[in-house]
Amino acid sequence: MQRIGVFICWCGSNIAATVDVKRLAEAIASEPNVVYSADYQYMCSENGQQLIKKAIKEHNLTGVVIGSCSPRMHEATFRKAAAAAGLNPYMVEVANIREQCSWIHKDIEEATEKALILVRTAIAKVRLNAPLKEGESPVTKRALVIGGGIAGIQAALDIADAGFNVDIVEKNATIGGRMAQLDKTFPTLDCSACILTPKMVDCAQHENIDIISYSEVEDVKGFVGNFSVKIRKKARFVDETKCTGCKVCMEKCPSKKGLNAFNMNLNNRPAIYIPFAQAIPNVAVIDPEQCLKLKTGKCGICQKFCGVGAINYEMKDEFIEREYGAIVVATGFKPIELTNFGEYGYAENKDVITSLELERLMNAAGPTNGVLLRPSDNEHPKVITFIQCVGSRDVSGCGKPYCSKICCMYTAKHAMLIREKYPDTEVHVFYIDVRTPGKNYDEFYRRAAEQYGVDYIKGMVGKVYNENGKLMVQGSDLLNNEQIVIPSDLVVLATAIEPEPSVRKIATLLTASIDTNNFLNESHPKLRPVESPTAGVYLAGVCQGPKDIPETVSQASACAAKVIGLLVKDSLKTNACIASPNENMCNGCSQCANVCAYGAITYVDKEFRLGGGKTEVRRVASVNPAVCQGCGACTVTCPSGAMDLAGFSSKQIMSEVEAICKR
Amino acid sequence: MDFKEELALLNRISGTDAKKCMKCGKCSGRCPAYHEMDVKPHQFVSYLVSGKLEKLLSSKAIYSCLSCMACVERCPRGVAPANVIEAVRQSVIRKQEGNAIKAEDIPPIITEEIPQQLLVSAYRKYNK
Structure with missing residues (x-):
């Protein structure tokens, strides 16, 4: 027989104003199995918890029901209190009489009646509760960072500095990401490369960091603390260990008409190339779509001229398998395609460009060596018109419904830099709203208008x-x-940004939830902003939402702190409320494995005794207790009722339903 | 019909949610008849939101809107300014009790591509 104690919380006036807590506590006292019943102003307070602990000891309680706020708020608090008094924490149930009762009702009679039913329901459940124990799983002390932009670089450096090994997987031939393409950064106007490249070098030289460039994540198995990741190292056709980055191959390559993606396709590059001067690793890569030797078998000039014999046309994709404890996703962004925006004439006019293209046109390492020349005729543009919100805040279906957040500031930056460098240039900016929250940001934008005479329309x-x-x-x-x-010489479109499309595949591999705009979801928008709902997966940079460099770096460092917090642990407590099959009832249909979002269920062949000395081998479900999150999808899917969830067994749920229906 | 009812009717006829407007002015930036209009396309939407019924009903621009639908096509918020203009036009014409077109007058040359509203509004205008 269970000995149950019931504790009704007033929550100040949150509950007590609508629910007659005294009457509730008295009425509940006469329920079967209830040996103690009390009410108190704030159960979650130190005194409230003492009340619970004392009652557990004095009345030898075997089960506890708390009528209070949502279990999301204080279940953990009350479980800890029970554990401190020697009761198994899973013998505590919370009846939500605040969010689901007092807050949504006005009539005291009705609300008290409902609260009574809710508390009775919890009592019905706790009668069937059994003590549960968390399992343990070990932690692999190595982190994976997906994406080598500023977010990935910062996260990797911070984790590595704490003494843990980190691998950066970057799909391009070099790390650096979008920040490497920028000319200057707001609001200080310092050179982007000058502040980024030292960090890139730090990554390369750090003994704890392994940069796996020109590679992509192919498969992810496992769970928090124990991820097993398969990485595809794409064929570079250049031996990374031999190439010295001398660039002779680039000079000699006869196929020079490849579009230079680093310069936003504004100029050409050879088939064998190093993306930019400060690339890390400083190793060439061959574009197989463009290389004459790889396409036709005739050429091989780069191999002939390479002084260290680094060129290998036979190279194939390789696969690396590694174990990780935590994964940081930092996959970044790209500007959207402008195909839906014919009104701006981007496709027809060479001198209608995106802001990222303008960055390259103004950069000293860009196609014009930093001299602002318009693409059509290499003339200095005299009138430049900027158009903001191109594709942002667009719910018509052509663009993106969100604000891209960075455009107001970079447009002000562009306008200012142009007026500074070419004072005879007229600069106009069409805007809907100028949004510049942030330290020294609004001052920056106003400087463009007031000091530099940029015409904001x-x-x-x-x-x-x-x-x-x-x-x-x-x-x-x-x-x-x-x-x-406005008759203009150059039109610059502040193009909306979207998450790098490859993030979808990564989200699927990680079972990390993603929203309709392809931004990864955080666990809580305010209180857990860098964690994915999938344990062990952390989010840095634009993959989680539009943000500028300072915000990205902050988030990356926050990610690192979370990763370090995980990796310092030797083992992790696993969820106690896990599913398990009744093997005698399991018919091996695989439906549970199909619905499991966490990949926790596998099937095994197991021998069963039939009696009379006979045995049979049957295929039955098997749950990995370290992976199971206790969502219960398998229990409701199982056609034979074999699967059950500890702490939320079908019997418990049914007894709750009965308690609600009984009058 | 009182003020509130008339405003609600305008909203209903237009079939668009004028409150979705974020006041970017792209409709008026695109409009080819802009200079002919006393009330500009963005103002039709803005007046509807703020309930400036008098200004809407007294506008001459309802007869200069070409119903080219460029504003509808380009609006980033899915608002249809031309529909608002058409709604005002209908309200005005209904009050004059001079619904100028009969269904049987519509010649059978209509192709699928022409927006229904364009036809109707064009007939309203040029049948006067």
Whole structure:
């Protein structure tokens, strides 16, 4: 026989104003198995917890029901209190009489009646509760960072500095990511490469960091503390251990018409190339789509000229398998495609460019060596018009519904830099709203308008058309209530950003949840912003939501702190409420394995005694207790009722339903 | 019909949610008839949101809107300014009791591609 104690919390007036807590506590006292019943102002307070502990000891309670707020708030608190008094923490049940009762009702009679039913329901469950124990699983003390942009670099450096090994898997030939493509950074206008490349070098030289470039994550198995990851090392056709980065191959390569993705396709590169001067690793890579030797078998010039014999046309993709305790996703972003935005004439006019293209046109290492020349005729543009919110805040289906967050600031930066370098240039900016929250950000934008004379026009552009070589930008000037046309030499589109599309595959591999815009979901938008709901997976940078460099770096460091917190542990407590099959009833249909979102269920062939000395081998489900999250999907799917969930058994649930139905 | 009812009717006829407007002005930035209009496309949406019924009903622009639907096509928020203009136009015409077109007058040349609203609004205008 269970000896149950019931504790009704007032939650100040949150519950007590709508539920007659005294009457509730008295009514509950006469329920079968209930040997103690009390009410108190704040059960979660130190005194409230003492009350529970004392009652457990004095009345030899075997089960506890707390009528209070949602178990999401204080279940852990009450379980700890029970454990401190010597009771198994899983013998505690919480009846939610706040969120699901007092907050949503007005009538005291009705609310008290409902609270009574809810508490009775919890009592019905706790009668069938059994003590549970968490399992343990070991922690592999190595972290994986997916993506080698500034987010991945910062996370890796911080984790490595704490003494743990980190692998950075980067799909491009070099780490550095988008930040490496930028010219200057706001709001200080310092050179992006100057602050990024030292960090890239730190990564390369750190004894705890292994950069696995030109590689992609192929498969992920396992769970928090015990991930097993398969990495595809794409064929580079250049031996990383031999190449010295001398670039002779690049000079000699006869196939020079490849589009230079690092320069946003604004100029060409040879088939064998190093993406940029400060690339890490500083090792060439061959584009197999462009290389004459790989396509036709005729050429081989780079191999002939390579002084160290690093070129290997026979190279094949390789696979590496490694174990990790934690995974940081830092896959970054790309600007959206502009195919849905014909009105801006991006496809027809060479001088309509995206902001990222402008970064390359202004960068000293870019296609114009930092001299701002327009792409069509290499002339200095005299009138430049910026259009903000191209594809952002668009719910028509053409663009993205969210604000890309960085465009207001980088447009102000571009406008300012142009006016600074070329004071004879006229700069116009069409904006819907200028959004510049952040330290020294609004001051920065105002400086562009006030000090640098950038013409900010409140309104959106309706169309851009070419008239006798001039780009006519027609748009609204809402404050003057006019429709204006600005003949321009260069039009820059502040293009919306979206998560790097490869993140979808990675999210699937990690069973990490992802939203409709392909941003990875955080565990809690405010209180757990760097953790994915999937244990052991952490999020840094734009893969989680639009953000600028300072925010990305902060998030990456926060990720690192979380990873370090995980990796210092030798073992992890696993969930006690896990599923397990009744093997005598399991018919081996695999439906539970199909619905398991965590990959916790496998099937094994097992021998069963039939009696009379006979045995048979049957295929039955087997649950990995370290992976099971206790969601219960398998228990409701199982057609034979073989699967059950500890702490939430079918019997317990049914007894709760009965308690609710009984009047 | 009182003020509230008339406003609700305008909203209903337009079939668009004017409150979705984020006041970017792209409709007026694109409009080819902009200079002919006393009330501009973005103002039609704005007046509807703020309930400036008088300004809407007294506008001459309802007869200069070409119903080209460029504003509808380009609106990033899925608002249809041309539909608002058409709604105002219908309200005005209904009040005049001069619903100028009869169904049988519509010639059988209509292709699938022409928006219904364009036809109807064009007939309203040029039948006067």
